[in-house]
Each structure stands twice: as structure tokens, then as C-alpha cells.
Amino acid sequence: MKSYIKLVNFEINRFIKIYVSLLVITLLSQFIGVIVTSSSFMNRAHEVMFEQNLSESGYLHKFGGIDFTDISSTLWFIGPIALCIVALIFYSFMIWYRDWFGKNTFAYRLLMLPTARISLYFSKASAILLFTFGLLAFQILILPLENTLFESLILENFLKTRMDVSVILQSNGILGIVIPPYFSDFLISYGIGMMFVFVLFTSILFERSFRLKGIVLGILYFIAAVLLFLSPLFAMANETVPDLYPEEIFALFLVLGILITGASIAIGNWLISKRVLV
Amino acid sequence: MKQYISSILLVCLSIIIIGAYYGIMIVNANDFPEYSIKTLEGHESEMKDVSLSGFVEKEGMNTSVKITSNETLYLSNQSSLQRMTVYNDPRIEKLKKEHRSFMRGKNNIYSFYQDADFIAYAETVYKPSSLDHSYKYVFNIGLLDLASDKDISFELGVPGEIFNSISVLDVQLIQSKLKVVTKNYMYTNTGMDEAEVHVYTFDLGNQKLLNDEVIITPQQVKMGYDVINSMEQNPSQPQKSIIFIKRPEIVNQSEGSANTTNKAAIFEYVYDKNHLKTIELPESLTDRIVTSQNYVNGDKLYVINHDAKGLHLTTFTITNQTITNDQTFPIKSVGTETFPIVIKNDRVYVLATNDFEENNSSNLPPQLFIGEMKTGKTMYKGEVIPKKVDQKFNTKSLVLYSLEIN
Structure with a gap:
């Protein structure tokens, strides 16, 4: 347990510089987005009102106001979120390969540690999970600040609706998926996410154990896991399979999810303790 | 200890912020108003089996609600699994x-x-x-x-x-x-x-x-033939026939030519006889069914109009082709909207709401009306109001669209 915590801490510290940069990029881009979008909206509104000789209410009647969805759909806002997602997916690979491709094969020293090697596997997965939750928490934290800034930049009358954080999250497609409105949905989304992190890690270990042959094995393992997890959907499209009730479909997904996660950890454990090459 | 600082910060902040967010969401989800049906007239026992369905609007989101005499049930308070089947x-x-x-x-x-x-x-x-x-x-x-x-x-x-x-x-x-x-x-x-x-x-x-x-x-459909909606609580029960209506005016208003043979009529298709039979209607009904709300329940045809005196409800028994009941209930209608109505056990239940009226500005709370069919007497009248009046929700955020009698 102690070595697991030490390893998690070690993984977090190794990535912390890039991670903090991601947070700073998100913060800057979203705040600049709020300022640029709302001030350009107000400037354009005043210009149009001047050119077409419209009153404030006349403008609003003709063109309408603005609300936070106009901000949260811009690239300023969505861009850094997408960047963070891509960065974490990329780092899910790098968290393994940097040990092998770094200077003087660091993996060798890690694998020689006097502790169960599966701790290494779990510590890397935990680090990815913590990085993900940290990003979510950061977005939840800065969203109300951005909203307050936005409302202070827009003249009262031009504000279509006042929105609070939960409404903003639900009104935006990407945010609604990243931070679902119900806690049960949150558990389901990130449960599926973690399952695929384990599947990916096991695929990577296949490659690290059997090299060229391992690439094929790893890819096949990943595809098989995805297909197996989605198999209830294929079953539903198939006419010969009787129609399933929603609660049965949910139970099927749950069982398959636990099965795939369990299998990935078991195979991962076997690969990292018996087969992995340095 | 110092080398653990970023990990500790990451773990603690994630748990606190995400936990707080979902904590607030759960509290918010329960922060919908409770409604009660306030009796204006009659005895409460009349409405104990009534349940009203609709939705409440809150911050731009609609949440389904069911209101009965003693509880207000929201969809968002239910687990994901319940949400899958509740519709x-x-x-x-x-x-x-x-x-x-x-x-x-x-x-x-x-x-x-x-x-x-x-x-x-x-x-x-x-x-x-x-x-x-x-x-x-x-x-x-x-x-x-x-x-x-x-x-x-x-x-x-x-x-x-x-x-x-x-x-x-x-x-x-x-x-x-x-x-x-x-x-x-x-x-x-x-x-x-x-x-x-x-x-x-x-x-x-x-x-x-x-x-x-x-x-x-298709020619008959163009002339205004259509099926009459059933008011059955249970549409799957055995019926010996299905009832159709012909409402010429509704379709052919623009074509003007007042065709005298083109009158409104009721038809019955009896399943074991395989043919469509015209049902003779009394003169007073032929005019009314053109604009009325019509429902069939067993061998009863209900013809419902709003007029100056209120809600005019006539029961026509199809088997012996006579009017068996004719009452006017004191329910005022502002516009042309039709109210959800259920007739059961000698009672007529009406959900009077102006929520679907265009340019609805009156902002009146929805009303529940229960009348006795035989006598035309008002048995119950009540309105749906929030239990706590000083909440940020007013009745405007509540829209009710159907009623059920259990």
C-alpha cells in the first residue's frame, strides 16, 4: 500500500509541470474567450444601433440578446477542453513508454522495486484518473467566475437569461458529457472511462511483452474488448434476439464492464509480473 | 511530506469540488416546489383518486411532475433506472x-x-x-x-x-x-x-x-371522416364496435357551398357484421358534434361543448340511439382550448387550465373540477397552488396537461 501511494505520488509529480500548463492554458483561453466574445458582442450591438438608428429595445427585438451558451460554444471555450482530453489520452500511452524510452531505461529500476509489480500498473491508472478529476474540478471551479465576469461585461438589458453553473453545463453538449448532471451518470461515464484505461494499459503491456507480435495482440485485445462491451447493442439490432427491457440492457452493460475490467487487470498483472521485457 | 504536496492538493481539491458540485445538484433537484390541490368547493374525498400530470419549468429545464391529493412527485428525484422506465x-x-x-x-x-x-x-x-x-x-x-x-x-x-x-x-x-x-x-x-x-x-x-x-x-377521409377517441381507462378491453365521425365543416369550410346532404354524422363499425352503419343523431347533436370534443366509452358517446353557461356535456347511448344525459357544468373557458376530461363512475373530472392558450396572460392556477353526471351538481372544485407561496416559483412555471383517475 505504501509503495502504491509513493508510486502514485511519483507519477503525479512527473507530469505536474505539463498538467499545470494545461490548467493555465484552459484558464487563460476561457477567460480571454469571455472577454473577447462579450466585448465584441457589445461593440457590434452599439455599432448596429448607431448605423441603423435603433434603440436598445429595437436592437434586442431585431437581433436578440446574448447568454452564456454563446460563450461556451466558442473555440476559446471548447478548445482547451478538447486539448486537455487529447493530452490525457496521449499521456495514457506516454505514462508507460517514457519509462522505456527515457534515458537509461528507467523501467528497469521501477520493475526491480521490491514490491508487487501490479502496484505500478494501478499507480499509473490512478494517476490518469486523478488528472481527469482534477481537470473536472478545475472547470467546475472557474465556471462560476467566468459567468460572473461575463454578466458584468454585458449590459443588463442585453442578457437573454441569467444561467447558473448547472444550467450552463447542461446546455452545452461537450460540457454535458464531461460533467453529467446526475451523480449516477457521472459514475457510469467515468466507470466506462476507467475500464478503457485498463484495457489500453493491458494492450500496451502486450506490446511491451511480445514487441512486434505484441502490437497485433494488443490491438486485437483492444478491439475485442470494445466489441464485447458494445455487444448488447449488436444484439438489440439483431432480429432473432428477443427484445430486451431497459433494466436488462443496463445489467448486461454492468456485468460486461466488470468482466472486461477484471480480465484486463488479471491479464495486465500476469504480463507485468511474468512477461514484460526491459 | 513536501514532496507529496501536489498529490495531496490534487486529491483533496478534486474530491471537495466535485463532491460539492454533485451535493448542490442533489439539493437543487429536491428544491422543486410542493403543490397541493386547495379545495374551493365540495368535499376532499372526491378527489383522492385523481392524479394530475405535467411539468415544472425551472431555469429553462422542464421536469415532469405528478400531483395527487397528498404528494408532488418529480421525475428528477428518481434514480437512473427508474428514469429509464418511468415514461x-x-x-x-x-x-x-x-x-x-x-x-x-x-x-x-x-x-x-x-x-x-x-x-x-x-x-x-x-x-x-x-x-x-x-x-x-x-x-x-x-x-x-x-x-x-x-x-x-x-x-x-x-x-x-x-x-x-x-x-x-x-x-x-x-x-x-x-x-x-x-x-x-x-x-x-x-x-x-x-x-x-x-x-x-x-x-x-x-x-x-x-x-x-x-x-x-380516402375520399371519405377528405370529407371529414375520422375515428372518435376513446375515453377508456383500458383501451385493450373487448369492444364489439368502433365509432367514427364525419365532420364536414372542419375540412370544407373554405369551399363554401353549403351542401345540405353533407351533414355531420356518426357511424358504427360492428366487428362481427363487417359493415359501417350510420347512427341516427337527434337534430340538436348534429350541429354540435362539428365543433365539440367527442369521446366514446363503451356504448356511450360523450359530446362536449363550451358555451356561455359553461361546459355542456351530453351523453348519447349508441345502442338505443337516445340522449340519456344532458348537463351543463359551471366551468368557464376563456378561449377555444379543450380541457382534459375523464368521465368515470358517474363523475366528470375536468382539468381546467389555460396553459395552452396563445397569449396566455391571465396566469390563473390550474383548476380541478368534479361534477356529478346524473344531477349536474358540482361535487368538488379546487385549484393547484404551491404549498409555500413565498417561493421563487409561481404557478406560471407549472403546466399540467393530463389527469388520471386511479
């Missing part, structure tokens, strides 16, 4: 509990027939044929023998041309033949909707279609 018709849910295997994939309550011995099911589905993969409508038919708990099911192509859409109006088991009444919409070049009503007769034993009869032609 289902309670009558379907009941059948599903009793006949789980037979009920798989069956959802439309109007597609069921149920008597003491059998449950029959007929629905049309649009699917690719196994031969040439072209899409066509097929009948999906099932029969459950309640005594032996054995069921059969089969598929049969819908004969004739390719229809645009088909909706099942009624399913009946008559002398061990399955009768399926459907309204079939057809493709036209003119862009106008063209439809006809069919009665399909199936031999369940041999899994064969015996007969396909058009009982209302």
Missing part, C-alpha cells in the same frame, strides 16, 4: 409485470386486446424484407393464452401498396379471429395527406391474413 404507460408496466416474456418489445397500449382467456397484440413495424432488403410495413402479431401461458407470434407483410405510415386504432378478438383496425397514410403527388381506414382480419391458428377491407376511403 412507460402504467398499464403497459402492469402487463409487463404479469407477462414479462410476452411483453418484450411491445409498447403501444392501443395495440393490445385483453379478455379473460387471451391477450392479443398487433402492431405494424417498418423494416427491411429478408428477400430484397426493401423497407416495407409488416404486421407483428402475438397471442398469449392466459390459461396455459403459451404464446404464438408471427409476422405478415401488409398487403397492397407501400404506405407512408400506419397507426393501429384498435385490436379485437372476434369469434377467434383477430380484427386489426388501422389508419394508413399514403404517398401522394399533391403533397396533401391522404389516408384510409382498414380492417384486417387474421386467422391466428393458421397465421394467415383472411381479409383486408377498406372501411373509410
